[in-house]
Amino acid sequence: MNAMTDKTTMTDGTPANAIEMRGLTKIFGDDPQSALSMLESGRSKTDVQAETGHVIGLNNVSLDVARSQIFVVMGLSGSGKSTLIRHVNRLIDPTAGEIIVDGIDVLKMSLEELRAFRRTKVAMVFQKFGLLPHRSVIDNVAYGLEVRGVGRKQRLETAEKWIETVGLKGYENSRIRQLSGGQQQRVGLARALSLDTDIILMDEAFSALDPLIRAGMQDELIALQKSLHKTILFITHDFDEALKIGDRIAVLKDGALVQEGKPEDIVLRPANEHIEEFVAQVNKARAIHVRSIMEKGEHEPCELSVDTDARCEDVLPMFAENQWIGVKDRDGKQVGRITAKQVIKALARHTPGVP
Amino acid sequence: MQTLPSFVYLIPAVMIFGPGKIPALIATIVYAAPPLVRLTDLGLRSVDPAVMEASRAFGTNPSQRLFGVQIPLALPTILAGVNQTIMMALAMVVIASMIGAGGLGYQVLQGIGRLEVSRGLFAGLGIVVLAIVFDRTTQAFGKQLQAKIGITEART
Numbered sequence: 420m421n422a423m424t425d426k427t428t429m430t431d432g433t434p435a436n437a438i439e440m441r442g443l444t445k446i447f448g449d450d451p452q453s454a455l456s457m458l459e460s461g462r463s464k465t466d467v468q469a470e471t472g473h474v475i476g477l478n479n480v481s482l483d484v485a486r487s488q489i490f491v492v493m494g495l496s497g498s499g500k501s502t503l504i505r506h507v508n509r510l511i512d513p514t515a516g517e518i519i520v521d522g523i524d525v526l527k528m529s530l531e532e533l534r535a536f537r538r539t540k541v542a543m544v545f546q547k548f549g550l551l552p553h554r555s556v557i558d559n560v561a562y563g564l565e566v567r568g569v570g571r572k573q574r575l576e577t578a579e580k581w582i583e584t585v586g587l588k589g590y591e592n593s594r595i596r597q598l599s600g601g602q603q604q605r606v607g608l609a610r611a612l613s614l615d616t617d618i619i620l621m622d623e624a625f626s627a628l629d630p631l632i633r634a635g636m637q638d639e640l641i642a643l644q645k646s647l648h649k650t651i652l653f654i655t656h657d658f659d660e661a662l663k664i665g666d667r668i669a670v671l672k673d674g675a676l677v678q679e680g681k682p683e684d685i686v687l688r689p690a691n692e693h694i695e696e697f698v699a700q701v702n703k704a705r706a707i708h709v710r711s712i713m714e715k716g717e718h719e720p721c722e723l724s725v726d727t728d729a730r731c732e733d734v735l736p737m738f739a740e741n742q743w744i745g746v747k748d749r750d751g752k753q754v755g756r757i758t759a760k761q762v763i764k765a766l767a768r769h770t771p772g773v774p
Numbered sequence: 775m776q777t778l779p780s781f782v783y784l785i786p787a788v789m790i791f792g793p794g795k796i797p798a799l800i801a802t803i804v805y806a807a808p809p810l811v812r813l814t815d816l817g818l819r820s821v822d823p824a825v826m827e828a829s830r831a832f833g834t835n836p837s838q839r840l841f842g843v844q845i846p847l848a849l850p851t852i853l854a855g856v857n858q859t860i861m862m863a864l865a866m867v868v869i870a871s872m873i874g875a876g877g878l879g880y881q882v883l884q885g886i887g888r889l890e891v892s893r894g895l896f897a898g899l900g901i902v903v904l905a906i907v908f909d910r911t912t913q914a915f916g917k918q919l920q921a922k923i924g925i926t927e928a929r930t
């Protein structure tokens with residue numbers, strides 16, 4: 420039997436959150452429990468590490484990843500991002516805390532349930548690719564389907580389609596070692612996407628791609644999410660990337676959750692200096708939505724308009740010809756308008772050091 | 775297993791079965807099997823953990839991982855073990871013939887006993903040729919497999 424949790428279910432019985440983590444802590448070492456009690460008594464990560472030699476991978480992280488959104492986890496190298504994502508499909512067991520995916524407690528699953536869960540519910544793209552060197556590209560892409568028990572003809576057809584989507588047509592029968600790093604990463608992407616699972620885990624899935632292909636893949640991912648309503652847990656250390664694709668962003672530092680919120684929340688209201696440093700590097704025009712700074716209300720229709728998802732970066736070029744730009748909702752109704760002055764003010768206000 | 779002089783293996787085998795082919799066979803197996811076991815173990819354990827983890831993430835069970843990932847990737851190392859085992863088995867040919875295994879080894883033994891140089895020499899050469907043939911075929915097969923999964927490039 421699956422251990423159902425009824426805490427956060429919607430009226431129709433499906434849980435509101437795709438992934439929930441409660442007080443997740445992971446300590447690497449021989450005796451994690453003693454290190455855990457040290458940590459719980461308020462000692463810092465470096466303290467525990469110096470005294471016991473145990474590494475704190477995650478420190479009391481609680482997160483809710485709502486259904487059908489791209490949730491980005493950010494953080495510097497070693498902040499515990501990969502450790503976090505591995506807990507979702509229980510590639511590693513936590514030292515403390517619980518993980519609930521689709522309303523089911525992952526830690527209470529039997530081995531058989533866990534395997535079925537991995538075959539059908541979550542697909543994963545790995546930071547280190549993890550491709551099978553003895554198989555061709557197409558057999559690698561079809562691997563997940565093969566494990567799931569899909570027939571050969573059908574799985575090769577699906578694999579073919581995804582190989583084309585990631586731009587590797589013509590490489591179907593190549594060996595993995597014949598591909599560049601970026602190409603290998605795309606094989607890993609195709610392998611996960613071909614499974615068509617509701618939840619996709621992506622650990623720095625675009626890190627080895629060149630800027631052009633990377634931008635293309637980001638657009639592809641956003642489109643995929645919009646059309647198929649996938650829940651995507653995406654890991655990156657590139658803040659610009661996080662702002663572009665993230666519906667929500669969480670920032671980790673030393674294994675602990677520092678801030679979680681909408682991209683704008685992070686940019687406009689950084690929780691501490693650590694995040695301010697990130698924000699200082701970032702292209703703010705990309706982070707701030709026009710709707711958050713527009714003049715609300717039904718003004719006379721403007722010549723040009725953008726939708727409510729538009730960001731400052733999208734409207735800036737339009738001011739060359741127009742004074743006012745309208746903002747329309749999904750039904751095409753104008754809900755507000757904005758001037759170049761407002762945009763410039765918004766961008767300037769959030770530059771650190773400028774009063 | 776390999777530090778003991780190879781004659782020693784003959785003693786318990788002969789004690790249990792008496793002289794003949796069976797004890798010779800058993801002594802040879804005991805003497806020659808360790809490299810195969812050890813290299814197979816090494817090969818299976820040294821498969822890239824990232825690949826194993828990925829395989830696990832797709833919901834494979836242990837036997838699917840063993841046959842689908844570990845054995846194929848460990849095959850070159852396993853073959854190196856096969857090669858070593860064959861060589862060591864051949865080294866036992868002459869010694870085993872002392873307890874009645876017969877064959878080429880017995881010819882060598884007789885050659886020595888009766889001071890028939892040519893007989894001993896030809897039989898000895900026979901064993902060498904056999905060894906070379908086995909060695910070359912297993913090695914070539916192993917290299918071919920290695921090239922297929924792309925391990926050779928790292929070494930050259």
Ligand SMILES: Nc1ncnc2c1ncn2[C@@H]1O[C@H](COP(=O)(O)OP(=O)(O)OP(=O)(O)O)[C@@H](O)[C@H]1O
Nearest residue numbers: 447474475476495496497498499500501502503656
């Ligand atoms: N298997 C392990 N054994 C011991 N320590 C580990 C293990 N895996 C991770 N760690 C430690 O946990 C911490 C977090 O590692 P993690 O791989 O999650 O970082 P990350 O945020 O993914 O970094 P990167 O951006 O470099 O991939 C690090 O300090 C690392 O040394």
Ligand SMILES: [Mg+2]
Nearest residue numbers: 500501502546
């Ligand atoms: Mg990582």
